[in-house]
Amino acid sequence: xxxxxxxxxxxxxxxxxxxxxxxxxxxxxxxxxxxxxxxxxxxxxxxxxxxxxxxxxxxxxxxxxxxxxxxxxxxxxxxxxxxxxxxxxxxxxxxxxxxxxxxxxxxxxxxxxxxxxxxxxxxxxxxxxxxxxxxxxxxxxxxxxxxxxxxxxxxxxxxxxxxxxxxxxxxxxxxxxxxxxxxxxxxxxxxxxxxxxxxxxxxxxxxxxxxxxxxxxxxxxxxxxxxxxxxxxxxxxxxxxxxxxxxxxxxxxxxxxxxxxxxxxxxxxxxxxxxxxxxxxxxxxxxxxxxxxxxxxxxxxxxxxxxxxxxxxxxxxxxxxxxxxxxxxxxxxxxxxxxxxxxxxxxxxxxxxxxxxxxxxxxxxxxxxxxxxxxxxxxxxxxxxxxxxxxxxxxxxxxxxxxxxxxxxxxxxxxxxxxxxxxxxxxxxxxxxxxxxxxxxxxxxxxxxxxxxxxxxxxxxxxxxxxxxxxxxxxxxxxxxxxxxxxxxxxxxxxxxxxxxxxxxxxxxxxxxxxxxxxxxxxxxxxxxxxxxxxxxxxxxxxxxxxxxxxxxxxxxxxxxxxxxxxxxxxxxxxxxxxxxxxxxxxx
Amino acid sequence: xxxxxxxxxxxxxxxxxxxxxxxxxxxxxxxxxxxxxxxxxxxxxxxxxxxxxxxxxxxxxxxxxxxxxxxxxxxxxxxxxxxxxxxxxxxxxxxxxxxxxxxxxxxxxxxxxxxxxxxxxxxxxxxxxxxxxxxxxxxxxxxxxxxxxxxxxxxxxxxxxxxxxxxxxxxxxxxxxxxxxxxxxxxxxxxxxxx
Numbered sequence: 075x076x077x078x079x080x081x082x083x084x085x086x087x088x089x090x091x092x093x094x095x096x097x098x099x100x101x102x103x104x105x106x107x108x109x110x111x112x113x114x115x116x117x118x119x120x121x122x123x124x125x126x127x128x129x130x131x132x133x134x135x136x137x138x139x140x141x142x143x144x145x146x147x148x149x150x151x152x153x154x155x156x157x158x159x160x161x162x163x164x165x166x167x168x169x170x171x172x173x174x175x176x177x178x179x180x181x182x183x184x185x186x187x188x189x190x191x192x193x194x195x196x197x198x199x200x201x202x203x204x205x206x207x208x209x210x211x212x213x214x215x216x217x218x219x220x221x222x223x224x225x226x227x228x229x230x231x232x233x234x235x236x237x238x239x240x241x242x243x244x245x246x247x248x249x250x251x252x253x254x255x256x257x258x259x260x261x262x263x264x265x266x267x268x269x270x271x272x273x274x275x276x277x278x279x280x281x282x283x284x285x286x287x288x289x290x291x292x293x294x295x296x297x298x299x300x301x302x303x304x305x306x307x308x309x310x311x312x313x314x315x316x317x318x319x320x321x322x323x324x325x326x327x328x329x330x331x332x333x334x335x336x337x338x339x340x341x342x343x344x345x346x347x348x349x350x351x352x353x354x355x356x357x358x359x360x361x362x363x364x365x366x367x368x369x370x371x372x373x374x375x376x377x378x379x380x381x382x383x384x385x386x387x388x389x390x391x392x393x394x395x396x397x398x399x400x401x402x403x404x405x406x407x408x409x410x411x412x413x414x415x416x417x418x419x420x421x422x423x424x425x426x427x428x429x430x431x432x433x434x435x436x437x438x439x440x441x442x443x444x445x446x447x448x449x450x451x452x453x454x455x456x457x458x459x460x461x462x463x464x465x466x467x468x469x470x471x472x473x474x475x476x477x478x479x480x481x482x483x484x485x486x487x488x489x490x491x492x493x494x495x496x497x498x499x500x501x502x503x504x505x506x507x508x509x510x511x512x513x514x515x516x517x518x519x520x521x522x523x524x525x526x527x528x529x530x531x532x533x534x535x536x537x538x539x540x541x542x543x544x545x546x547x548x549x550x551x552x553x554x555x556x557x558x559x560x561x562x563x564x565x566x567x568x569x570x571x572x573x574x575x576x577x578x579x580x581x582x583x584x585x586x587x588x589x590x591x592x593x594x595x596x597x598x599x600x601x602x603x604x605x606x607x608x609x610x611x612x613x614x615x616x617x618x619x620x621x622x623x624x625x626x627x628x629x630x631x632x633x634x635x636x637x638x639x640x641x642x643x644x645x646x647x648x649x650x651x652x653x654x655x656x657x658x659x660x661x662x
Numbered sequence: 663x664x665x666x667x668x669x670x671x672x673x674x675x676x677x678x679x680x681x682x683x684x685x686x687x688x689x690x691x692x693x694x695x696x697x698x699x700x701x702x703x704x705x706x707x708x709x710x711x712x713x714x715x716x717x718x719x720x721x722x723x724x725x726x727x728x729x730x731x732x733x734x735x736x737x738x739x740x741x742x743x744x745x746x747x748x749x750x751x752x753x754x755x756x757x758x759x760x761x762x763x764x765x766x767x768x769x770x771x772x773x774x775x776x777x778x779x780x781x782x783x784x785x786x787x788x789x790x791x792x793x794x795x796x797x798x799x800x801x802x803x804x805x806x807x808x809x810x811x812x813x814x815x816x817x818x819x820x821x822x823x824x825x826x827x828x829x830x831x832x833x834x835x836x837x838x839x840x841x842x843x844x845x846x847x848x849x850x851x852x853x854x855x856x857x
Contacts (some may be wrong), residue, residue: 079689079699088670104706186708207700207727239823240702240727241689312727319725406747407775411712438712447772507833518706616788619711622766623773630773638766640807 080244082237085208086175088113089215090145093171094250095119097137099130101490102519103149104184105238106177111252111522113530117159118253123524123531126457126490127152131174138170138228139265143219147175150191151456153419161198162230165275166265167226170254171219174200177233180355180382184518186437186456188380190356195230195333199279202230202333203295204311208242214330216247217295225286227279232332234355236312236382250371252298281642287334295330296339306347306496308340308360308371313383317353320388335363344369351376351392355383413442416622416643418513418558418584422482424616424647425565426450426509429572431480434467436460436492438484439517439586440616447617457487464506477572479506486516486524487537493548499577500549507571508579510541512557513586521588545579559648588644597644599660600637606656607634613648613657621648668721670729671818674748675740676765677714684811685838690816690832692720696825697710702727713744713767719770737789738818740811741765742781743805757791757821760815793817793855796800800851806841809848816852826853 080088086109098121100110102203109463113121123129126150148156153176160174176191195202201221205214211233218229236535263271290296301324309317310329317554319324327343329335344364352361352373361373376391377383389395409593413420423443427450435441435451436459438535453463464481471479483492488510496508516522523529528538528629552574556567564582571578599620613621613635620641637648639660649657671688675681683703692699697720704714717729729751737752739745739760752758760782769775778784785792787833797810804813810834819829829849839847 077693079693079701105704107705183704235704236702236727239705240700242700242724242727243693243698315725315727319730384728385726389730406743406778407767407769409676409711409713409744409747411710412768414678414711442710445768506785518710520705611773617768617772619768619771624772625773625776630776633773640839 075248076246078244078246079241080212081108081210081239081241082205082208082211082233083108083239084112085211085244086147086215086231086233088246089212090119091116092212092247092249093219094143094253095145095219096142096243096253096256097134098122098145098147099124099133100147100467101125101127101130101152102516102522103152103177104519105179105235106147106149106152106175106233107519107522108173108238109175110531121531123522125525127156128158131156131163134172135159135163138168138172140170141254141259142170143254144170145173145175147177149185150178151185151187152176152177153191153194155457157194157198160200162267163228164200164279165197165267165272167275167279168222168228169259170256171222172228173215173218173222173231174228174313175215175231175233177235177238178356179235181235183235186454188356190359191230192332192359193281193357194234199228199283200228200333201225201283201331202232203330204232204332205237205315205330206311206328206575207237208240208244209466210330211234211237212244212247213500214295218256221286225282227282232311234312283334287336288338290331290334291336291339296336297328297330298343299326299328301325304348305351306349306352307353308364309353310360311352311355313355316383316385317389319385320392320394329360331486332360335360337367338427340364340428341367341369344371353377353383353388410445411442412445412617412619413439414587415618415641416587416645418582418586419443419511420448420616420618420645421558421561421564422509422511422568422582423448423450425561425568426480426482428565429569430478431568431572432465432467432475432478434460434479434481435485436481436487437518438487440482440484442509443482445617447615451482458483458491458495461492461499461508464508465495465499465502465504468504468506476505480568480572481506481508483508483510484517485510485512485514485526485541487526488541493544496550496579497548504577505575506577507568507574508577509568510579510581512541512581512583513589515586515589517586517588521586541581550577550579551580552576554578555581555583557584558582558646559645561647599639599642599644600646600649600657601639601660602635602637603656603658604634606654608656611635612651612653616647618648667734668719668724670734671718671736672729672734672748672751673716673718673737673738673740674744676744677710677712679740681716681740681811684815685718687815687829687832687836688718690836691828692718692826694828694832697721698724700724700727713747715748721752736818736821738814740814743767743777746778746781746784749785752789754789756789757793758789759775759793759795759814759818760783760785760822761797761810762794791821793820795852795855801848804848804851805844806848809845810846812845813852816849819849819853820856
């Protein structure tokens, strides 16, 4: 078969195609997003963005009830949103195979926490496989569909950033020639989880997990790599790669199935070694269960629990080398992430800063409104939290402070789980204000469509949710829409909303500068006329990457601003802050 | 210069510089040359204008997708400061191929700190083989300023063992047809940079 280089995410998508998946649904989330983006190359799969992970799981459950194989993908925190249907679907079991790929983000490269999804598999009582490279992402996901049908269970596959976003060589498999037969098939005793039915199902799944654990002891996805020495290592997933690299000679039990654990196999392996290491990323998930079996192991007392592993961190953990000493170079200016030049969010946060608003934030590019010099975000918890946080906060403070509380949420996040909070705001008469930053896309994850963009995952036109109409429909009387490039208008709209005694919503509408569909008006970049620039630094207060201070003296106190014309999008926000008309438009 | 079985290339740059196609072509070439290849990068928040690194490893068999700390054979930099930042991760007998480009980080843009002077000299104090490439200038010479990364790949190709034909084949496979010619020119201009 054909050999190719695939990322873990591309391999998950390929696996869905090979396994005969008919329905795939997801909400974007780093590092899982590219799975669905890659799935659309396979025409026979009905792939779509759902407004949130809970809906995507419910859609896939429906497809499974109809006899089709179905895939859902999400980032680790997406499983929190999807947990409700998942936990009960574990009780009913499947008709067509159902697989959930949960992509964890150890080290929080692009996340607000680093929860370990393996705990969910155990908690929800669903089997979980953990691939260690792109080949296994393909093979294990295909296997997951077979297990799902064989053991009548939804099956989770755990990925991590270093699997999803790493590429390695993969040999492709043959796709199933025929898709499963679909159609209505009534089975209410299995699918209607009234207490009477659920009480019947619970012991069934407990028994099924026991059978799976025993069967898995003799399956090739749990394998022993024979080595030398007195140490045996138990590991799984990407942690296996680090373990293999650092201990090239050791015997390794590499687990493919991490829930339920193949206990007999573990016991047999551990009995052969004087010392057993458990090397796993994040929580002591395998370690605690192995200890509970009465086996003594070395685990998190050496291997870091926080952050991702690496060959170096593992070598340090086992005292194989000194901490890597950085060169004694000068201290370098840091380069944290920043909003893009021309980002429509920038002016909004500038206004919030000036208005001294207390901003409950949310998940998206705009969380970067926290960064100086904008420094206009006071909280960020999870998708949709800005709205409820603002409501609750305003309940417990005095009249004067209540009007300072402003929730800020993006369009995609608002439709994900923000709308529920807004219903509560109106229903319970909150005095807080909500800003919906409508940039017409799901920005942070790489510009995916959502129900408010008018396009589907496959690029087809769709109904576009009317955000103003939606806000009015849930009872918001004061809805204002502004163009965030118009600084004065934006500031006045927010100020007026903050003063309004009832719930007020300000929608700032301007497409993301990186957007795909809308043909954006290309504007000429700006320049600074050095004769007019007084060096007042007003334009620096928006933190635009295209504007740089040019110091004229040693300590940099005096100087002028300069625009990088390759970066500047001509949005004109800086120009509106300049009192000396020092900005001009490049005409060449 | 390559003294172990697995060769490690650490790519450093600023999020949004579009290094993806360059690392794709690089991985394809290395696979076609018969190596096991792994490449690791980050997406999402990490990409928004911040400091980013990608890892490319190749050899008979590669395990970890990330490079053991301090064991990079080649530091492939898309921006000067970011290359300097990760200098300690490259072996002293390794090589640095760096784009002669300066992008001011926020504290420099705000006038609160200074961009380090003369980074090329500082790189040379630690690593003997340092190649500074005028990426933008050569890309414009090739006919499109957006081919900077292909110019840099051309310069990188001189410190790797893959044949010229393997590079050209990978580009024909991965570069969209209408941009192929300009990218082939950009690659040649980069390959002509020897030090």
